Amino acid sequence: MARPRPLSGFPEWLPSGRAVERHLIETLARVFALHGFVEIETRAVEPLGDLLRKGETSKEVYVLGRLQDAGKTGYDAKTLGLHFDLTVPLARYVLENAGRLDFPFKRYQIQKVWRGERPQEGRFREFIQADLDVIGLGELPFHYEVELPLVMAEALAALGIGQFRVLVNNRKVAEGFYRGLGSGDAIDAVLRWIDKLDKIGPQAVAAGLAGEGLSSDQARAALDLAAISGSDAAQVAHDVRRLAASAGTGGPLLDEGLDELSALLEAAGRRLPGSVVADLKIARGLDYYTGSVYETVWLGQESLGSVCSGGRYDSLACSGGQTYPGVGLSIGVSRLVSRVLALGLLAPSRLSPAAVLVAVVAEGDRTASDTIAAELRRRGIPADVAPVAAKFGKQLKYADQRGIPFVWFPGSEGDGDQVKDLRSGEQVDADAATWAPPLADLAVGFAKPVRNDP
């Protein structure tokens, strides 16, 4: 067999990289659980009819076929496809299990998703998402729109890889503003143009807005609104109200949106100062979110784009006259991991989970080494045993290659056991029934991040 090459778009890591990925996933899960979120896992597949319900993502779906059906062409709604996100499965799961779930249903879900896109720079076709949502039955209090981004900000900060900032906007602010402006009919088109602001610049956006029928005054007001940002709730509200007044717009929907935006900024300022900033040019998702909308930048790694996005939706699903509103965010875990590994921000303190390698004096004495290792493991100390009763130098090399910090030498008649710290070279008498490594060496640790301030 020729040496296989990686498949573009399907990331895979060496064991050290996987250890980092797992550490990041476990850190996220720990913070989510600390806030009372339960975990679920859904199957990888959904019927194509469900995956395509929104109609926009057809090109991204991987469809499953069975090998013996190779002659068949075409798909129907019951054909299975791999899920491309964790929101469609969540909606289906909630409906399927509605009578057996407690609402509000606070859940997290960390799984692989697949998108059959042509691979590009930084685009994965298989990747891990970490989703956090609260789903209500019929209603969902606004305060979850404050809680969710703060839990995410806490989880991202706990990763220890740098600083993150959640950028927020609110559909009601945008809609209230544009309706009062008289451009309410074109609101989704306007938002699509605003979404391109960073890429194509204000002049091109203004031209685009003119093409949608906005007057130059309306277009200027839209650009002025998009320019407002900040973490001071009162200042942001003041700036928007002043602009609205000068542009001749406003009304109860805008007021409601500004109240929500302010409440979120105030809570963030109290609980996690600097973690949340209003940015009124955030427009992606505003066409289907109905309240708060979130994007997240990793400071210093802005080229990654938003690493965690989401928002409030009034109807995640509905069935039998019952609606399920929700609010949630989703982290693109694989893109984070890929960047962390590329930059070397975290690395496991050793390759092997073993804290101790028990040497083997002679192949006939392997049982003695196995017994020592079993005794260490019984007390929770991860231990490996040398693969071959080679010269001790070779056994030490086995430990050294894997970063195993201690090597245990079984005693012979008259001599007791000894353990050597490979880092200090110190070798001391030891008893497998009582010896323990320093606590810091018990489990694999992860290096502190390099300084990553903006």
Next chain:
Amino acid sequence: MARPRPLSGFPEWLPSGRAVERHLIETLARVFALHGFVEIETRAVEPLGDLLRKGETSKEVYVLGRLQDAGKTGYDAKTLGLHFDLTVPLARYVLENAGRLDFPFKRYQIQKVWRGERPQEGRFREFIQADLDVIGLGELPFHYEVELPLVMAEALAALGIGQFRVLVNNRKVAEGFYRGLGSGDAIDAVLRWIDKLDKIGPQAVAAGLAGEGLSSDQARAALDLAAISGSDAAQVAHDVRRLAASAGTGGPLLDEGLDELSALLEAAGRRLPGSVVADLKIARGLDYYTGSVYETVWLGQESLGSVCSGGRYDSLACSGGQTYPGVGLSIGVSRLVSRVLALGLLAPSRLSPAAVLVAVVAEGDRTASDTIAAELRRRGIPADVAPVAAKFGKQLKYADQRGIPFVWFPGSEGDGDQVKDLRSGEQVDADAATWAPPLADLAVGFAKPVRNDP
């Protein structure tokens, strides 16, 4: 949207079931790591050419298509399919990363796999496997054939769901026996018949063996060999040698196989008595394994068949003149979980990870409750906050439904905070900066198994 129904063959659990599944997976991972195995995760897909290399599994492969290619028919070797086990991906991963892995490479891998079979009773089309393998570079010492099933036996015992027994056989015993018997040419056919023993009985197997050209004496010897079992190494070796002598077979290969089988039984008797039993009718896999072969029964749940199987293979992969021998076992995790849930052998001590629900006195005072919860979480105590400032009875019900053991009542002016244990009804003064639940309530626990002795 109509209420969705489950997809046959794609198991999914309610949050409590997922908590059990996760607990079992984490327990396996903990034991594997304790023995110095590193974790890897491979992509879900492999090129069809690699998946079909062995030629036997074509009917089980799910092939990926892209939606816009719906008019295309047929597949080629580069078409992607979902992996149907974790062995094919391991072989590919080892070759792809050969220069960057340390050998012997001790790895575990716990992932979903997919098989496009028609669903039957107990057959899943998507399920989790937990694989444990050691891969050598060019050579791999025999002692790993002893270590691997013992690590698995320890991991299965740690699940706390009952007793497991690893049944072992050895290709060299079978091959040495049949070659000396003069039926060496038909050995794989003979083993396929022996594999059916439990299903069709000895008479039908004898008839089948006759059809393969075995004399009635040879067939009787084959059935007699298959009837040998036991955990006493000396007794098993004695029984086989006596049968071999009377049937006129034997030789160095049989002796080598018996020595290996004995070494495994002796080590198991020392380290985990009762965990490993020789069973010479084990034949599945003997056509591609080259030494030890393992199956595992869950005592009392024999109808599940083997829940953990594997063996020694002299060449997991080869490339550029280098071969990679290995030994490994694979647990069918989803089948275990499914049975554990069906029998109610384990259940989480509560549905929510939260140990405390902080009540909300009035919606305007939510910040006070959020602050208390944040203080508890800062000290590692999982805490949720009531969704609505409803009457306390309703808030208590929220906690009760989710099994959250403590409800925290924020104090008002003059009165301090209080915390109530919902199980005892006891309510005491408490300070969020110092109070802690009993250690047993900190994290979700899992109920002890019901007695499941054979």
